[in-house]
Amino acid sequence: MNAMNHNWAEASARPNAARPTLFRGLPRKDIRHLLNIFEEDRLADGDPLPRGRAEPPFVGLVLDGALREDVRTPQGGTRLFALTFAGEALSPLGPCHKGGRLSAMGDTRLLTCDRAVFDVLASSIPRLYMNLLGVMQDQITDAYRWQTLLGRKTATERVASMLTWFHARQGTPAELTLPLSRAELGEMSGLTLETVSRQFRNLQKAGVIALPRPRQVRVLDTETLIHLSGDAPLEHAA
């Protein structure tokens, strides 16, 4: 196990405050109430999400650390499918279904709530339903991004995109710690580990990133990185 006792909480100390999460827009009183009802789990690196009551949690919020979701392939193997960083939410739809499996990356704290409890809560705090839709909206948006990446992008663009996304989702720190090996990055982006490695080197040679260590990435030229990702079009294109 690549324990990596690195503190993810620190890396993501500034979770996307702007991202609509489950508690968005609720009065302080309601939030306090919810925090009392939701269950808090603490997981160490690699721990699977406990499925206490025979079911995956209906919704969840990652407070610290990160979760990874591995899905089963038709061939019987398993592959890394998605990540949930601190400050992001688990929707009832994305994870676990289809034989997916959630586990912690680094020390992780999360709040969960099962379906029955959620329904009770939501009946007294209707806004919860709206926020739940927002959470799922985010998931679909993500899925769309990955579809674009996988369907239309070159290797360079894929790697640049992943770096950009991770960087942004961890709060654009000066130095980014990759939570994944080259092989895992490849699994997510539909590339081989060798190709991922080569692309990292190319970005390094081009002066876009520095790689003090294989998993430490310093983004030197955000502008160019985004440009290489093929995503953010400068308005005067076309």
Place this chain on the structure above:
Amino acid sequence: MNAMNHNWAEASARPNAARPTLFRGLPRKDIRHLLNIFEEDRLADGDPLPRGRAEPPFVGLVLDGALREDVRTPQGGTRLFALTFAGEALSPLGPCHKGGRLSAMGDTRLLTCDRAVFDVLASSIPRLYMNLLGVMQDQITDAYRWQTLLGRKTATERVASMLTWFHARQGTPAELTLPLSRAELGEMSGLTLETVSRQFRNLQKAGVIALPRPRQVRVLDTETLIHLSGDAPLEHAA
């Protein structure tokens, strides 16, 4: 215009009867009520979905025909992104957002409902919320399938997969009419139109399908087609 007296059951009888849709499990009385409240639109080929009240519809049900969703690419172009066949539902999350655009393929009838109305309806028929989750669940499952296709599959597997899906979603007719050109199939599957064409020919030469006309596909060997798609064979267990 209200959705009066056409036979809802008929429209969805053929295609995926098992697929959980918005009205699943509701008493006849409630369904009749809903059909009165939902708006019915009739579109001709190519018509965009009217966005009456400045907003895309919150939920929709395709009764006849099909809808296509085109999204804007970062480069400013647009590309075919998803299809919704008769009997399937539009969730509030998938379509339209991100500058997507919905339009009809062939003569199409659909029922729509905006957010405010849906909330009112759902407060008197709580099961609607549950069904809505089911609809979104389907969308996420679809997104996952496409991610697998785009990320890990060869050209042959991609084309075989699309054929299998379309075939199943149209009720496994003896002869399937493709709603898309080779170029559009390529847009969805991340291939060029030439490669799509070549794969069709290969499947034909292998005796898996017949192509009486470019867009008419007779599936001769479902078994092999599914095998070539690289997906696990359908479980007839249940």
Place this chain on the structure above:
DNA sequence: CGAGCTATTGAGTAGTCTCAACAATTGTGG
């Protein structure tokens, strides 16, 4: 320090794309 990973690098290849010509199908006006 060395074992066991993980990552890098290289050489050769397979599969898909690009570009280009051609064929088939569909649509249109006489």
Place this chain on the structure above:
DNA sequence: CCACAATTGTTGAGACTACTCAATAGCTCG
């Protein structure tokens, strides 16, 4: 209904990207 134009689909040759296989280098941790 035919002739023709426009669109869509097919086929081929060559180029190029990313893959495979294989060897080497660099971390991490006992």
